[in-house]
Amino acid sequence: MFEVEKWLHSRIGLNFRSGLGRMQKAIDLLGNPEQSYPIIHVTGTNGKGSTIAFMRELFVNHGKKVGTFTSPHIVSIHDRICINGEPILDADFIRLADQVKAMEQRLLETHDQLSFFELLTLIALLYFKEQGVELVLLEVGIGGLLDTTNVVTGEIAVITSIGLDHQETLGNSLAEIAEQKAGIFKSGKSAVIANLAPEAQTVCQKVAEDEGVTLYQANQDFSFQNGHFSSSLADLHPLKLGLEGAYQEENAALALQAFLLFMNQRGEEVDEKVVQKALQHTRWAGRLEAITSHTYLDGAHNLPALERLVEFIQEKIQQGYHAQILFGALKRKDYGGMLTYLTEYLPDATLYVTSFDYQGSLEEQDFGGYRNIAFYRDFIDNFEASAEEKDLLFVTGSLYFISEVRAYLMNPKSSD
Numbered sequence: 001m002f003e004v005e006k007w008l009h010s011r012i013g014l015n016f017r018s019g020l021g022r023m024q025k026a027i028d029l030l031g032n033p034e035q036s037y038p039i040i041h042v043t044g045t046n047g048k049g050s051t052i053a054f055m056r057e058l059f060v061n062h063g064k065k066v067g068t069f070t071s072p073h074i075v076s077i078h079d080r081i082c083i084n085g086e087p088i089l090d091a092d093f094i095r096l097a098d099q100v101k102a103m104e105q106r107l108l109e110t111h112d113q114l115s116f117f118e119l120l121t122l123i124a125l126l127y128f129k130e131q132g133v134e135l136v137l138l139e140v141g142i143g144g145l146l147d148t149t150n151v152v153t154g155e156i157a158v159i160t161s162i163g164l165d166h167q168e169t170l171g172n173s174l175a176e177i178a179e180q181k182a183g184i185f186k187s188g189k190s191a192v193i194a195n196l197a198p199e200a201q202t203v204c205q206k207v208a209e210d211e212g213v214t215l216y217q218a219n220q221d222f223s224f225q226n227g228h229f230s231s232s233l234a235d236l237h238p239l240k241l242g243l244e245g246a247y248q249e250e251n252a253a254l255a256l257q258a259f260l261l262f263m264n265q266r267g268e269e270v271d272e273k274v275v276q277k278a279l280q281h282t283r284w285a286g287r288l289e290a291i292t293s294h295t296y297l298d299g300a301h302n303l304p305a306l307e308r309l310v311e312f313i314q315e316k317i318q319q320g321y322h323a324q325i326l327f328g329a330l331k332r333k334d335y336g337g338m339l340t341y342l343t344e345y346l347p348d349a350t351l352y353v354t355s356f357d358y359q360g361s362l363e364e365q366d367f368g369g370y371r372n373i374a375f376y377r378d379f380i381d382n383f384e385a386s387a388e389e390k391d392l393l394f395v396t397g398s399l400y401f402i403s404e405v406r407a408y409l410m411n412p413k414s415s416d
Helices: 002-009 021-029 048-061 090-107 116-130 174-184 198-211 248-265 272-280 303-318 335-345 376-386 399-410
Strands: 039-043 066-069 081-083 135-139 156-159 190-193 214-217 222-225 228-231 295-298 322-328 350-354 371-373 391-397
Touching: 002 090, 002 116, 021 090, 021 116, 039 048, 039 174, 048 066, 048 135, 048 248, 048 272, 066 116, 081 116, 090 116, 156 174, 156 248, 174 198, 190 198, 190 248, 198 214, 222 248, 228 248, 248 272, 295 376, 295 399, 303 322, 303 335, 303 391, 322 335, 322 376, 335 350, 350 376, 376 391, 376 399, 391 399
Parallel strands: 039 135, 039 156, 066 135, 156 190, 190 214, 295 391, 322 350, 322 391, 350 371
Antiparallel strands: 066 081, 222 228
């Protein structure tokens, strides 16, 4: 496995966003595995992982064999490629990687080397075909229109949110970013979108109209409020969610609408009690995850995601909790804006900034006047040892930081 990971990691940053021609040729050479199963294609600035987690539980609990491809991973690279929540095994990963390697020799006659994300996507699509899945939930890497995954035709496209992130790649306005996200809409298929800002919504409506896509819009065609989901497809209540945060109702609404649409299109029965159980048992690592009784992990790696986390922390403070925040981010993100936002909207919380073991992580010279934690592991250990009933620690920022902290908390001895 080490050799395969070394090979994959040698391709990070390679040929990034250089069009879909190379990926299309690669998938053709592999015999188009993506045509073996229906796909629900999911994009959005935030909420993709949680929405996929809800959908996975809904489909699995209705007896489906479901492949999921998500990123980045929180624990292991295998976690990106799962069937019914179980990560791909080493042996399968290595064997399929070798298959992709062999194909690439032919590809190199006409195209450049494949990138890290392209290789992983191809391994996933092959694995899902080989294992005979009945459905794939496929998460976009960045954007949509020019994303590696956009060589597939999704039966249903889902947009979970549109905010300002990856502007260097996707554009500087919500309308430009919406155009990229709506690039996964496929002619004659369906799309389910969140309650978006008007300029983003208008773009999605126009793309849907141009492509002959049937569009379902949150708060117009379906809604989820106070545990009650309502749409033309079903009226479901009371519903409890396994993921914390009021905003998870928005993600659950998208998941339910896409799930009901898929089942309805195939004339399949939906069991309301199974729906209730599925939503209540949904978990997603590193997203507002209570990793201990006092510590939450949340990969709020951009301002729109941070706003949601802040709402949750404000609720906890109103309930009498004392909040501390440990923040770690990448230099390429708007970390200054995020820290300013945390300071402004959580004046009663104590904010700390730290670095972590990932290239491009914030360093001491980037911390400005914020409280600096040199060794976050010691800080967390000390917090856990002395935490009183109403003390909470929120570890947030980059998903790479969350991944590192989570690995430590799950197995502290092996991280020494």
